[in-house]
Amino acid sequence: MSDFFDLEEPEQILEYASRPTPLPEPPELPFLSDLNPEQKQAVEQTEGPVLVLSGAGTGKTRVLTTRIAYILGRGLATSWQVLAVTFTNKASREMKERLEKMIGLSARNVWLGTFHAIGIRILSRFPAEAGLQPRFIVLNTDDQERLIKQILIDNGIDVKKYTPSTVLDIIQRWKDRGLEPEAITPAEDSGYCNGQVKGFYRIYQNRLQELNAVDFGDLLLRPLNLFKTHPEILGYYQKQFRYILVDEYQDTNVAQYLLLRLLAQKHKNICCVGDDDQSIYSWRGAEVENILKFQEVYPNALIIRLERNYRSTTHILGAASALIANNTSRLGKTLKVADGRDGSGERVKVRGYPSGKQEAERIILQVEDEQRRGTFLSQMAVLVRISSQTRSFEDECIKLGIPYKIIGGFKFYEREEIRDAVAYLRLVLNPNDDLAFSRIINKPRRGIGDGALKSITIAAKEHHISLFDAIAWAELRPSVRKTLDAFIGLVRTWQSKMDTYETKELVKHILEESGYIAMWQADKSLEAETRLENIKELYTVLDDFETINAFIEYATLVTDADEKTTGEQLAIMTLHASKGLEFETVFLPGWEDGLFPHQKALDECGEQGLEEERRLAYVGLTRAKKKAFISFANKRLVYGQWQNNIPSRFVEELPPEHIEECIDTSFEYGFQPYQKNTFNSYQQGSSFFDQSENDYFKSSLTPEDSYPTNIRASYSPSPSSHHSRRIGKRVYHETFGFGTVIREEGDRLEVHFDDVGLKKVLARFLNEG
DNA sequence: GGGTTGCCCGTTTTT
């Protein structure tokens, strides 16, 4: 029996040294005075299970952080006895920062992190008991897919017909529900690939075990099993966590629910904060039921509703509330403008446009207008349903020279070059990391093809050793052997430098000596240039890490490299990515049936799918503090083909008293006449299609304090726009003046302007200077 | 082993 119970956690020792003396009675705790009665109750009701139903903009993060501060301030627990779980790294970082501001450094001892980070922490403490070796690997999505693909191919599956990502998805959904391969019933496994997925799941788990690896799902499943097989370890944590707090409870999956339930069993002081109306992640395993059934699971749970909204105006709240009221499966809340706030404001603008292109044009013009009226660009956002929609807005921004930022999309740590660099590091740290090995063995090209790799794999299987060690045993052509021996030598050299070199220096050496840098340098494409820049960026990031291990763990778990909110940029992102954010002005384009609600959601999930889409609309609308623009287009280019759409059914669900529309009644669509009853005739008899764009918008959208009417005409196309090499050229731009071309990406150029600095512009708006 | 062409398919995405 291990003696871990006697071990004091390091933070525990620290804690006693810095433990604050319990503060006097509540009124004197400074941070409580700013709370409204419900928030205060949510903070002070520390004992027993509490569910805080927290509507959009009602101050839930504040409640969570204050609650922790309160618990610690009253001396109800010491900081390491508090567990606070969030969903994203971003959320946990924010919470940590806010908490530190409130209570100082002891905030660092709170168990605050994402479910997965907590999972790693537990598994790292008891690896053997959890069936792992110390320093196990956490796979990223990429590794997982390659593993699954190999398994499918080995089993003679046509990976075109049954894609690895779908199989992986099914397995992950099982893991989300806390199900191991044994627990999958044949009925549940009949949906795909002739009921063979369960088998693949088992093989996959065995492969992970062999590799001493876990995937994201295992970071929850393994702790669950650990607690099942080692009740004493469960008891240890149950005892430790006197208070448990959970953020975004509506997003928890079954595995997370089970984990929480186990951990909370002893003290039962669990406080979950969430909003069922903002549950938008069912497609990746989130279980709204968790929040809906809270009271059944924790019988004497207290439910507190936070309904005072500190974010939006009356009209925005009215529109959002009416919309979400169409959902049937919800606990029900009514958001109201918080007391003492100015609830007035403009109605939600609803706009119809002839085409998706014009919609984008008008919205970006409106952005410019709002900007001139004093709204900061960083306080505006375009929220789209699917990521491909971002493209047209991006183009318009480039056209008008508006700085923008696509949020989401390709994340730093998901980029090929960063993953490659991480793979090199993993291999140096642990040459037996077969996945890292196979990722980079021929990157840069070393002449190691399928043939060589196959014979190494065979040797590895035969001797039960890793690929790296199997090189010595494999049958290889002399030239290949020579290359590989040299490679082994390199890895050994890097390993010998591990202790003496700084992490950053080591990585530099590895990437240079391996020829990886040279590989991209040899590639003359613009893309390669970006990749090299990213590698430089990686060096900078590495300064923050003391050990390689710490870095690798971070790079695996943190997929959203700190979204730097640098400077004045318009945010463009999907509705999903917007959750938790807020802006003065929000644009919600593409409200068309089929796109939003998305056809696939309707087809695959029926009424439930529709309700989730509606929640998504609700999330989008409630991001807005002052102004919201909803729009739809009659036709848009989808996959290179024109598609006709009718306005989203969500548009009809918006109450007339909260919106201001600019759509004609005789809006027609193909053969189906579209009659919108709530719309008052704006220009009787004329068709939406027939109307010329300018007439149509003059009275509504075109800014009164007129901007040059035809912005695009004020630019003159450059005769030199077809030259391929433009970097370094002096250019002239109508608005920005003279500048020098820094980078080019197709016809988009990054130009450093003498007066206004870096901007992205389209080549055709430049003249040679 | 590496480069090229031509076909297929196409929500949302965190850890």
Add this chain to the structure above:
DNA sequence: CGGGCAACCC
């Protein structure tokens, strides 16, 4: 329309 990938050719 455009990215990813597999078959195909050198």
